[in-house]
Amino acid sequence: MSDPTRHDLLQRMIEESKRMVAFTGAGISAESGIPTYRGDDGLWNKYDPVKFANINHFFKQPDYYWNFFKEVRYPVIHRARPNKAHAALAQLEQKGKLKTVITQNIDGLQQAAGSQHVLELHGNTRRIVCLKCGQCHSMEDVYEQLDTRLPPLCPDCNGTLKPDVVFFGESLPTDVLEDAISASQSCDLFLVVGSSLVVQPAATLPVTARQHGARVVIINRDPTPLDGIAELVFHSSASEVLGCLV
Known part of the structure; x- marks a missing residue:
C-alpha cells in the first residue's frame, strides 16, 4: 500500500479534529485580487506605509489616506x-469542524463566504467609524462623498471619519486578541492559510497553539519562519489545497 499523499494527510487531520482553528493572512485574499502588502508587488512598494498606514499621519494629513481609499x-x-479557499473554510465551519477563523485581513471576504465566527485582528475596512458620535457607516456611503468632500465627514454630526482598521501606532483590540489567544490555546488543529507569519503579535498564535498540543498546518506560497513547527507545510495556492477538501 502506498503512502498517503499530503492532501490525504490533511484530510485525515481535519476529520480527526474536534476543535479546529484557521488563521488567515493576505495570501488567501490575494487569490481574490487584493494586493498583499509585502513582496515584489506589495502595496508597500507603491505607497509609503509611514504616510498611508500610520495613525499620526492619518490625523495630520487625512487627504493622503482618503485619496488612496478612493483610487x-x-x-x-x-x-x-x-x-475557493474562503468558501472551503466557511463550509468546514458549517460542517462543525472549524470553530473559529482568526484573520489578519481587513476585507471582510471570509464573512462574505459565509463564515459566522471570525475574529478580525486588524479590523475591517468596510466599516467606517465616526470618532465623534461613534456611528458606523458603510464604505459605499463614504465613497460617495469623496467626489465633493475630502476628507469625508460623518453625515450625522460632521465628525472625523476613520476606517475601522488598526493603523501603525495603534494597538490591536484587546478583546479580539484575547479571544484569538484563547482559541489558539484550546484548539487541536491550527491551520495557517496565506500568512507570512512575520507580523507580531499575530505571528505568535501558531506557536501558542503548538505549545498547547495542537497540530499545525501551514499553507502559504512562500516559506515562513514557522515552517519548522508545522506537521504539514504546503507552499501552494490556498484555493488549490483547500478547494479539493470539501
Whole structure:
C-alpha cells in the first residue's frame, strides 16, 4: 500500500479534529485580487506605509489616506469576491469542524463566504467609524462623498471619519486578541492559510497553539519562519489545497 499523499494527510487531520482553528493572512485574499502588502508587488512598494498606514499621519494629513481609499482601496475591495479557499473554510465551519477563523485581513471576504465566527485582528475596512458620535457607516456611503468632500465627514454630526482598521501606532483590540489567544490555546488543529507569519503579535498564535498540543498546518506560497513547527507545510495556492477538501 502506498503512502498517503499530503492532501490525504490533511484530510485525515481535519476529520480527526474536534476543535479546529484557521488563521488567515493576505495570501488567501490575494487569490481574490487584493494586493498583499509585502513582496515584489506589495502595496508597500507603491505607497509609503509611514504616510498611508500610520495613525499620526492619518490625523495630520487625512487627504493622503482618503485619496488612496478612493483610487485603490475601495475599487479593489468593492469588486473582490470570496475564492475557493474562503468558501472551503466557511463550509468546514458549517460542517462543525472549524470553530473559529482568526484573520489578519481587513476585507471582510471570509464573512462574505459565509463564515459566522471570525475574529478580525486588524479590523475591517468596510466599516467606517465616526470618532465623534461613534456611528458606523458603510464604505459605499463614504465613497460617495469623496467626489465633493475630502476628507469625508460623518453625515450625522460632521465628525472625523476613520476606517475601522488598526493603523501603525495603534494597538490591536484587546478583546479580539484575547479571544484569538484563547482559541489558539484550546484548539487541536491550527491551520495557517496565506500568512507570512512575520507580523507580531499575530505571528505568535501558531506557536501558542503548538505549545498547547495542537497540530499545525501551514499553507502559504512562500516559506515562513514557522515552517519548522508545522506537521504539514504546503507552499501552494490556498484555493488549490483547500478547494479539493470539501
